[in-house]
Amino acid sequence: MSGLVVVGVDGSASSLAAVEVAAEEARRRSADLRVVHAFLWPAMHVPLGASPLGPPDGGLRAMTERLVTEAAARARSVAPDVEVSQAVVTGEPLTVLEAQSRSAELVVVGSRGMGGFVGLLVGSTAVHLAAHGRCPVLVVREQAVPEGPVVLGVDGSAASAKAIGFAFAEAELRGADLVALHAWTGWNAPMPAPQDERAPYANEPGALAAGEERLLSEALTGYRERYPDVKVRHETVHGGAREALIEASRTARLLVVGARGRGGFSGLVLGSVSQAMLHHAHCPVAVVRGGDADGDV
Incomplete structure (x- = not known):
């Protein structure tokens, strides 16, 4: 049985x-x-058919069907061997795509949609789906470096294990190298045991860095x-995770992060580093949730 990739479309350049x-x-x-396309208008009781004064193929429903048909044709032109289906589902985009993610191995969305406002760097659907989707979510931002x-991004948390497995699998699928990047500061690094009991805060130079490696x-x-x-190439950076990952994304074909990691707060479904990547990374970003059992989903 073939797996399934789902892509959300709304007619915007980002979704195409x-x-x-x-x-x-x-x-x-x-x-497959x-x-x-999430068709919100029926829930708002808006007339969907053609206007008596307009063309017979007018109206919101016909326009939506054309939108999805054109997007499916675009997909077939890119990957002729892929089995492509299309669906117009009544509902709000996040609800529709979250439901679709339950049977998919990957959901792909653009970073901005038709409802995006000037100055809003990433669409609300992309952010919320990354937090609530039941499979990895790939948000297409800037063009990847081929x-x-x-x-x-590795932080050592138990919740990030699925992101690690996903990144290895993606690198294998692409025939790409994998850069495993871990950023740390004196604030988030666990303190190693002191070398001298008489000086409980003293450690050999480089002990923190060695521990993070x-x-x-x-x-x-x-x-x-x-x-x-x-x-695989290991990179341990003394500095902020956001800055290090954004810089690494400049030359990447894909950036993979967990939904939440070490230092995350209970009840916060999408970590600050993950959100920063969705807003500022220079390549597509995959957000991988740790699973319902870890509390960060």
Whole structure:
């Protein structure tokens, strides 16, 4: 049975870019592609048919069907071998796409839609879906660097394990290198045991950095063996995670982050680093939730 990639469309240039990316993602996975439009107007009791004074193929419903048909045609032109279906589903976009994510292995959306306001860097649907979707969500922002690596943000939290597995799989699918990046500061690094009991706050120079390098290596344990063809580069950066990941995204073909990680607050469904990537990264961003059991979803 083929897997399923879902892409949300609304007729905007951003969503059409998402359709092209989604078609490529489906092709890589040998998966089917479903093009979905959330049709909100029936719930608002707006007339959907053609006006008696207008053309017979006018009206919101006909316009919506054309929109989805054109998006599906765009997908087929990008990936002719992919089985493409289309659906117009009555409902609010987040609710519709969250429901679609339950049967998908990936949902793809543009960073801005038809409802986007000038100055709003990322659409509310993209942010909320990244927090609530039941599968990884790929938000298409700027153009990826075709030969760049997959960049993975690693923080050592249990919730980030699914993001690590997803990033390795994506690098393998693309034939890309993987850069596993871990950023730390003196505020978020666990304090190693003191070397001298008489000086409880004293440690050898570089002890914090060495501990963070071990954290990164331990987080990746087992994945190298599972994905032996993926070339992995470790990068441990003393500095803010947001700044480090945004800079790394400049030369990446994909950035992968968890929905929430170390330092996340209970009840906060999308971490501040993940949100910052959706707003400011220079390449497509995949947000991978840790799972219902970890409390960050």
